[in-house]
Amino acid sequence: MSAAMNRALPLLAAPVAFFIAFFAVPMIVVVSSSLMAGGVPSLGNYARVLLDQYHWDVLAATFRIAGLTTVACALLGYPLAYYLVRVVKSAALRRTCVILLVLPLFTSNIVRSFGWMVLLGRNGLVNDALVGVGILDRPMRFLGTELGIVIGLVYILLPFIVLAVGNALAAVDPALEDASSDLGATPFDTFRTVTFPLCLPGLMSGIVMVFTLAVSAYVTPALLSGGKITVFPMLIFQQYSTVFDVNYGGALSMTLLVMTLVLVGLAGWIGNAGATGRKAQ
């Protein structure tokens, strides 16, 4: 055991060093700068953030946008993953679909958000189509609305949930579903009581990934909001890049981090409680 440990240590050294250098140190720098005001240790930056209703409004908008994005991603991503894993029989076709799904991830976020700016504009393809088909009388405003930001974020984050759910679905043993239908369950009952609960961990991890990425997204909201809606990462970016107040910026960053961790932890706790409750039945 100790010999194995000794062999493992040098192998671990690289990732640990990487983690310390690129995660722990920057985090410590941000935390310590957030606790300084005017050159002396102080909680003043946090008071400035937390005692101001404006910041709570922005935080609420940020979580509302991230929440809607997560719900939309889950509703769109789950059926898509199910289709890819269960319905598509040809391995080649499935591989093509997965490549098509992942391909946009190779393009920069900025380019894709600019693309959406063009598509969602007053004279953009989306409005042209909606007006052309007769759904709308005149172009609808997408840019500068929360809906526009959610559309852009869903497009960017959908692959994460599809891959997470797809992996979980592929790992479900089909024998369990066969056993369920042998015992007389309808296909819907089998899905509800066997398949869905078994891939719930995959769905949950996808949801957490999408939610945290949506909360911390800067580029997409900055471009698609047209500067008319503010999300928390935009406030942080302003402080670091144009106002140069790293102390206040640090306090904003830590506030967002802690609030997000609390929400994700809460979701995990509710999920666990639900799972335990079901087992107890």
Place this chain on the structure above:
Amino acid sequence: MTRTRAATRTVSRFAALSAVLAAGVSLYALPAAAQGEIRVAWYGGNWGEAFRTCVAEPFTKATGVRVVPEIGTSTVTFAKLQQQKDAPTLDVAYMDGGISEMAQAAGVLDAIDPTGVPNLAKALPEAIYKADGSIFAAGSGYYSLGLTYNTKEIKTPPTSWNDLWKPEFADTVTIPSPANSSGVPFVMFLNRMWGNPPGDLSKTFEKLKTLKTALYFDSSGAASNAYQSGEAIIGAHFNVGAWDLADKGLPIGFVVPKEGVWATDARLHLVKNAPHKADAQRFIDTALTPEASACLAEKLYLGPAVQGVSVSSDVERKLPWGVGGSVKNLKLFNWADINRDRAAITDAWNRELARQ
């Protein structure tokens, strides 16, 4: 036990390997350093390309000294200079007005000495920036934020910033947000234009609230995108970006309104304790030649900051001060004032305008 020894051996092998690698790297680095090179921080995209063609290449041709570019925005360059304060690797840094003053205050800049940079004598007096009696920056070309419009949608060119409030332009206007370097100065520019007191921007924000915008742009690219797609048909844009769109065949016009334009410049800085100070001074000297300025004017429409620059009439009308203008027509604000009010104006903007 044997495993432990194997592990130790592996580790020492790693150590030996890295020592060899390090030696190889330093051997490789030596000849390059002997030939002479300087590191210059400049911007990305067509700006960096223009600095390379107009300044770096003539400099290398004349001196044999290689120029290694470090690409980054002014803000990033300033951050680098602060980090390498004790042992700088950069020799020369291009930074915009505003950041330039911050770098000076942070003590990362060296004085530019006219004896080492004789071409300083040719620079416009406005383009020489002094603090405590010594020169900390030299202007390398002006750019302005002017009135930009879609020539297909708007037949009569606008003449005033107040035209943005005309009802026919509702929901098609764009102006910079404070996330853009021109955002805060533009608010101060409007404040002064309307004759509101310098210390009280409340009236200006009241008026801005009534402006029906399509978007507030945070980057020059976002502005170009908005004009290109027709999302915005009138508003503010930099002369550099607006004429770039027009040159690509888009129906975009740029005018200097009767109230004038706010402008700033890209500036050259000598880094404090620069490793190759003599070559760095020669680089700055090359950048201050009329030839380099004319080249930058042709490529980016930067308004020359040195005397005796001649450009074609087509380039001349695209310069930041417009037809028949000069640096005297630009509203060059004191960046110290802008930097002082930056946090307050950004905060006010967030609360007044950047929410539905």
